Amino acid sequence: MQKKQFQQNMKDKVRVFEDGGIRLLKRGQKGVVHAIFSRFGLVLVLLLLQAFALFSLLQWFGELLPHYFGGTLLVTAAMMVYLLNQDMDNSVRITWLVVTALMPVLGVPLFWYTKSDVGHNALKRRLLDLEGQTRAQLPQNEQTVELLQEQAPEAMPLARYLRGKGGGFPVYADTVATYFNGGEAMFDEMLRQLETAKKYIFLEYFIVDEGLMWGRILEVLARKAAQGVDVRVMYDGTCEFSTLPRDYPSRLEALGIQCKVFSPVTPFVSTHYNYRDHRKILVIDGQVGFTGGVNLADEYINHIEKYGRWKDSALMLEGEGVHSMTALFLQMWSILCQPEFEQFLSDPIPAAANAKGFVVPYGDCPLDGERVGEMVYMDMLNRARKYVHIITPYLILDGELETALRFAAERGVDVHLILPGKPDKWFVYALAKTHYKALISSGVKISEWQPGFTHAKIVIADGVEAVAGTINLDYRSLYHHFENAVWMRGTDCIANMEADFQDTLTRCRRVERTKESIWQGKKLLHLAGILLKFIAPLV
Incomplete structure (x- = not known):
């Protein structure tokens, strides 16, 4: 009775569906028209105008580039020395070395702008x-x-x-x-x-x-x-x-x-x-x-x-x-x-x-200098004795986490990852596959869930320890996002998590070390993975 009265009182603000759910009224139409005339359209137009202005400025200075060639070499060399002496992940260091070497005019200002973290x-x-x-x-x-x-x-x-x-x-x-x-x-x-x-x-x-x-x-x-x-x-x-x-x-x-x-x-x-x-x-x-x-x-x-x-x-x-x-x-x-x-x-x-x-x-904040999510995963990998079973939607690893996964497998731990068979983002899927060969070579098992997309984020170690939460195995989650998760030891639900992993595994394709098994004949996907590899930390 109370629920019906509430729905009647709110009928001027919401639309009430037969299933009991409601939707706010006056929702704008989705699609091209909505995108153009909404805030999204305004933001996109203004960003494009800023990009156009930047490239126009660079083109105007382009005629003077030969005169600044020596200066550019000096700046690039200085940036390389600086980056090699910075306390940062090696994968991120390599990315910036490549970007500043290939595109110094754009890369060097971009690095300092990113490092300054303006606005935060x-x-x-x-x-x-x-x-x-x-x-x-x-x-x-x-x-x-x-x-x-x-x-x-x-x-x-x-x-x-x-x-x-x-x-x-x-x-x-x-x-x-x-x-x-x-x-x-x-x-x-x-x-x-x-x-x-x-x-x-x-x-x-x-x-x-x-x-x-x-x-x-x-x-x-x-x-x-x-x-x-x-x-x-x-x-x-x-x-x-x-x-x-x-x-x-x-x-x-x-x-x-x-x-x-x-x-x-x-x-x-x-x-x-x-x-x-x-x-x-x-x-x-x-x-x-x-x-x-x-x-x-x-x-x-x-x-x-x-x-x-x-x-x-x-x-x-x-x-x-x-x-x-x-x-x-x-x-x-x-x-x-x-x-x-x-x-x-x-x-x-x-x-x-x-x-x-x-x-x-626990939570992970990208602004406090601690990679809490990654540290928890690496600690579990380093202490595991029997197995570490993981389900994750994305796999874009830095050198430390990839080493931890490989070393655990090389110690005889059964390290097994389940990833999507149908990705939501093709470029992230391509980058994930670039890690397959090295991981499998060390004994890490990789399977892809055939019915569709896996969005679960769980890690189970030795049947006694587990993590469930929002933290993916990629740079976005581990370095740039506000995340949260729960670490557990000896809780009853860990057995249910392992049972879910094993049930999911029954509908997976096991990936072998061969190029045919990893890329499945998708040459463009393979090429995209190779080309995107050097900017993986920026994806």
């Missing part, structure tokens, strides 16, 4: 300040540390890292972790948990798109907001390019839902495009939290098909570990406002019944 100094200071405030709100239970030391001493260094330089994230023992082997199962449980909200609902997602999934969720959010629940939604600014109109926050606010856009798209070239909010977090009353690869769009629950069957994964936490997920959301939400850590993190969370093992929910 204030954001960096703010986030580091928020990280410091978060640490004070996430105390470590010393009894839990002692228990971890007693039961899994080999995992203690990783726990210390995550608590220290890794961001201040404590390890929890009284938390139940539930694994979902696809978006469909997670969606059903998410709707059920949303209905239980009494105090607040926080959502932070990389992609939000109108359709069945978001419509059903939005219906619950609007109804809960009408009941007085504090509902907040945050999504990445790239949604303005592809899925949502620019005024979507005001439309949600008309329903009583607070909304923020992280780093909205602007019509000027800026380094801010490098840093995207790739996190996926849902927190309900501080007691239940969801994360994983699943965004809020219909392809993630296979309601529509984009790249064949969509394979994904998700995780639900219940208990004390949700504290850290709440803190991660509040960090991003508070960038432009007064932080509210104490208000939402001071209440104790009852320990979950039948909780086993340990969990550490």
Whole structure:
């Protein structure tokens, strides 16, 4: 009865579907016309004008280039000496060496512009300040540390890292972790948990798109907001390019839902495009939290098909570990406002019944100088004794991570990666395949999921340790995005994760070391991989 009354009251703001979902009215038409006359069209036109002006300037100076040839050689040589003495990943170093050597006029200014990180100094200071405030709100239970030391001493260094330089994230023992082997199962449980909200609902997602999934969720959010629940939604600014109109926050606010856009798209070239909010977090009353690869769009629950069957994964936490997920959301939400850590993190969370093992929910920030996501993966690879099983959508590795994968296999560890059989981006697919031969030569097993696209991000080691979250095995995730994940040790759901890996493997094609098996006769794809290899860190 209450639900029908809510729908009647909101009929002037939303369209109510038979399935119970809602869609905001006055949504602009998608397609060419919408792209031209929307903010996307304006941004694209202005960016093209800037590019045209830059190349016109270079052409005008082109006549003088012979006079500056000696100077260019000196600048290029100086840049090479400088880059060789910088503390950076070798793959990134090689990329900039090639770019500055081949295109010094464009490459050198581009390097210094990127290095200066114009526009993000204030954001960096703010986030580091928020990280410091978060640490004070996430105390470590010393009894839990002692228990971890007693039961899994080999995992203690990783726990210390995550608590220290890794961001201040404590390890929890009284938390139940539930694994979902696809978006469909997670969606059903998410709707059920949303209905239980009494105090607040926080959502932070990389992609939000109108359709069945978001419509059903939005219906619950609007109804809960009408009941007085504090509902907040945050999504990445790239949604303005592809899925949502620019005024979507005001439309949600008309329903009583607070909304923020992280780093909205602007019509000027800026380094801010490098840093995207790739996190996926849902927190309900501080007691239940969801994360994983699943965004809020219909392809993630296979309601529509984009790249064949969509394979994904998700995780639900219940208990004390949700504290850290709440803190991660509040960090991003508070960038432009007064932080509210104490208000939402001071209440104790009852320990979950039948909780086993340990969990550490953690985040990765591209501005704090720590590659937390990569460090966790490498630590697991280095400590593994039996196997490391991985599902990831992308594979664009730096030298350190590739070495860790190969060395683990060369030590006799069963390292097995499952990647998509049908990619969502052909150039990323091409770059992934450039790693296949070297990895397979060291004994790493690679399989491609034939029904479609794998978007899951899971790592399982020796059946006792695992990670599930948003972090891919590529430069974007490991260096440039805001990410989050959960490290687990001894939780019941690890067995379910391994079972999901083995079930996924039954529908995979095993890739052999031969060129025919890797590239499958796709010569243009092979050529693209070769040509793109030297700029892989920029992709």
